[in-house]
Amino acid sequence: MSTNLGAEIIKTVGVTKRFGELVAVNKVDYLLHENEVAGIIGANGSGKTTFFNLVTGYFPPDEGTVYYKGEDITGTPPEQRVAMGMMRTFQLTSTFDNLAVIDNLVLSYFRAYQKHSLFHLFTNTCKKHRKNEKIQAIVETFELQDVADREVRHLGLGEKRRLEIAMAILAEPKVLLLDEPLAGLAENEIKAVLSVLRRHIGTQTILIVEHKISHVEDFLQRLTVMHEGRVIADGGYEECLRDPEVRRSYWQIDVSEDGVEEACS
Amino acid sequence: MNTFRWWRGILLAFFLLAIIRVFLPLPFSNEIIIFSIYVMGCSFLLGRVGFISFGQPAYLATGAYATAFYLFYFGANPFIGILIGVVAGLVMSLIVGPLFVRLRSDYFALVNLALAVIFYYTMQKVLAPITQGDNGLWFLANMTSTPIIDITRPKEFFTFAFLAALAIWALFKYLNDTLYGACALASKVNEDKVQFLGYSNFKIRFFGFIVANVTTAFAGSLYAIYLGFVSPEITSAHRCADPVVVTILGGVGTLYGPLVGAIAFTGMKDLIAGLIGNWELFIGFLLVFIMLAGEKGIWGSLEPQLKKVFSGKRV
Ligand SMILES: Nc1ncnc2c1ncn2[C@@H]1O[C@H](COP(=O)(O)OP(=O)(O)O)[C@@H](O)[C@H]1O
Numbered sequence: 001m002s003t004n005l006g007a008e009i010i011k012t013v014g015v016t017k018r019f020g021e022l023v024a025v026n027k028v029d030y031l032l033h034e035n036e037v038a039g040i041i042g043a044n045g046s047g048k049t050t051f052f053n054l055v056t057g058y059f060p061p062d063e064g065t066v067y068y069k070g071e072d073i074t075g076t077p078p079e080q081r082v083a084m085g086m087m088r089t090f091q092l093t094s095t096f097d098n099l100a101v102i103d104n105l106v107l108s109y110f111r112a113y114q115k116h117s118l119f120h121l122f123t124n125t126c127k128k129h130r131k132n133e134k135i136q137a138i139v140e141t142f143e144l145q146d147v148a149d150r151e152v153r154h155l156g157l158g159e160k161r162r163l164e165i166a167m168a169i170l171a172e173p174k175v176l177l178l179d180e181p182l183a184g185l186a187e188n189e190i191k192a193v194l195s196v197l198r199r200h201i202g203t204q205t206i207l208i209v210e211h212k213i214s215h216v217e218d219f220l221q222r223l224t225v226m227h228e229g230r231v232i233a234d235g236g237y238e239e240c241l242r243d244p245e246v247r248r249s250y251w252q253i254d255v256s257e258d259g260v261e262e263a264c265s
Numbered sequence: 266m267n268t269f270r271w272w273r274g275i276l277l278a279f280f281l282l283a284i285i286r287v288f289l290p291l292p293f294s295n296e297i298i299i300f301s302i303y304v305m306g307c308s309f310l311l312g313r314v315g316f317i318s319f320g321q322p323a324y325l326a327t328g329a330y331a332t333a334f335y336l337f338y339f340g341a342n343p344f345i346g347i348l349i350g351v352v353a354g355l356v357m358s359l360i361v362g363p364l365f366v367r368l369r370s371d372y373f374a375l376v377n378l379a380l381a382v383i384f385y386y387t388m389q390k391v392l393a394p395i396t397q398g399d400n401g402l403w404f405l406a407n408m409t410s411t412p413i414i415d416i417t418r419p420k421e422f423f424t425f426a427f428l429a430a431l432a433i434w435a436l437f438k439y440l441n442d443t444l445y446g447a448c449a450l451a452s453k454v455n456e457d458k459v460q461f462l463g464y465s466n467f468k469i470r471f472f473g474f475i476v477a478n479v480t481t482a483f484a485g486s487l488y489a490i491y492l493g494f495v496s497p498e499i500t501s502a503h504r505c506a507d508p509v510v511v512t513i514l515g516g517v518g519t520l521y522g523p524l525v526g527a528i529a530f531t532g533m534k535d536l537i538a539g540l541i542g543n544w545e546l547f548i549g550f551l552l553v554f555i556m557l558a559g560e561k562g563i564w565g566s567l568e569p570q571l572k573k574v575f576s577g578k579r580v
């Protein structure tokens with residue numbers, strides 16, 4: 001683990017979310033420090049995405065409190081959390097399919113760097129911002145040059161995934177929450193995305209939900225394991241996966257000779 | 266897109282309207298112009314903001330009645346009448362907008378219909394002492410001639426309405442290119458992402474609602490001035506689907522759709538009705554055909570062909 005942790009940035013105390021009988025997230029206490037690079041793993045249905053939804057305000061928790069920099073944000077709507085510096089991506093890639101790739105990025109850029117009241121939305125054309133340096137740089141980083149002018153609905157899954165991550169990173173949020181960002185990407189794309197994320201270590205807080213932990217093992221400073229809505233282990237990568245409860249309950253993890261290989265559904 | 270630059274579009278629109286004006290009778294041209302402004306509001310709402318409304322006559326009537334009240338009871342200047350109609354449309358949008366735009370699209374369609382029905386009965390029965398019920402308010406003779414452009418005369422009215430339609434058309438064209446336009450399209454397909462990108466769906470929709478319905482109220486005011494009277498008929502329930510029908514007829518989300526649709530619709534109404542009667546039946550079949558053929562509408566189907574022609578010859 002990193003030695004000097006920053007101030008706490010996201011904290012949840014006893015957050016719970018039920019869907020009917022099912023307790024999708026069960027009294028989770030979680031603490032994320034500034035500039036930490038943390039991961040959450042767990043089998044499908046263990047509540048990772050639901051936990052993300054609680055933290056980012058997609059829906060409110062049934063019980064518990066969410067704090068951002070010590071401030072209670074449990075009832076704060078998502079767009080305000082974005083303004084505070086939180087940005088997320090979705091497990092099922094979420095972009096604006098009826099807009100050009102470049103305009104998806106322009107929308108993210110404009111919110112993050114320009115005054116974006118209705119008045120400013122009205123007085124600025126998209127065209128004016130398309131050539132912006134930051135946007136062009138991110139287009140290059142994520143190798144979206146060839147599709148930049150194309151409508152997103154014509155893109156492949158990998159390209160869409162890259163676009164969504166690019167939109168999030170472009171805004172340079174204080175906290176970046178990525179829900180399975182690598183799913184559906186080819187090996188080389190994964191490498192590229194991770195190398196971009198690496199550049200942000202130390203200046204941004206990053207929380208990743210990832211299925212294939214082998215991809216992120218040398219990247220994460222900290223790991224949290226969820227199982228049936230609860231956190232069952234939290235700490236360094238190695239210690240987490242050696243934890244007997246994790247091994248017992250999180251049976252999906254294959255342990256091969258060279259250590260932990262894969263968590264699959 | 267770039268091959269079909271927007272000034273070409275404007276020229277084309279000009280051209281179309283000029284042809285109409287030259288070859289067809291003036292009342293027909295005036296009706297088309299007003300109707301296309303009416304449809305532009307609805308088309309923006311449907312194509313950009315993603316809201317289908319079966320109650321556009323409510324806003325049309327708001328503008329028309331506000332203008333009529335002024336010209337019947339208070340003043341004589343038709344321009345002030347229009348101004349008052351537009352302001353009334355704005356006030357109406359500001360009042361019902363915050364309630365309506367929070368609704369899901371299907372409920373939105375119906376709540377507007379309900380508003381139109383309420384408006385109809387209010388004008389016909391509740392306010393009958395003021396509105397003169399079904400007889401309507403007649404104020405053609407009340408209006409005084411205006412300097413520079415005298416819109417109490419049909420010819421000059423056409424010029425005014427024509428310029429106004431172009432201005433509104435250019436405004437919508439501009440809006441489509443702005444960040445607002447992108448936000449509206451974004452909110453139409455993925456409101457979650459809009460929120461998690463930090464924008465407010467509510468503000469985006471509310472603004473779109475206001476723009477669309479102020480435009481609609483403006484069209485209502487023009488109707489009032491042009492006809493010189495307003496009756497509850499303007500918001501009667503069986504006219505509620507008209508702008509939506511014409512929007513689809515012309516092609517949803519296209520800038521020329523409202524114009525093309527208005528020409529086709531008014532044309533069928535006025536010309537075909539004389540020949541075969543049952544023009545609405547004809548439009549019904551046409552709509553079914555259009556939607557089965559891919560929802561593109563008349564303009565949506567023509568546009569790619571025209572683009573080919575234009576880009577082939579000029580670029
Ligand atoms: N909107 C919802 N309605 C009902 N059940 C849900 C909903 N979202 C998630 N669930 C359920 O909650 C549990 C946790 O789901 P999720 O948070 O998506 O898990 P994970 O992201 O770890 O795969 C699952 O059993 C899932 O079926």
Ligand SMILES: [Mg+2]
Nearest residue numbers: 048049050091
């Ligand atoms: Mg998930």
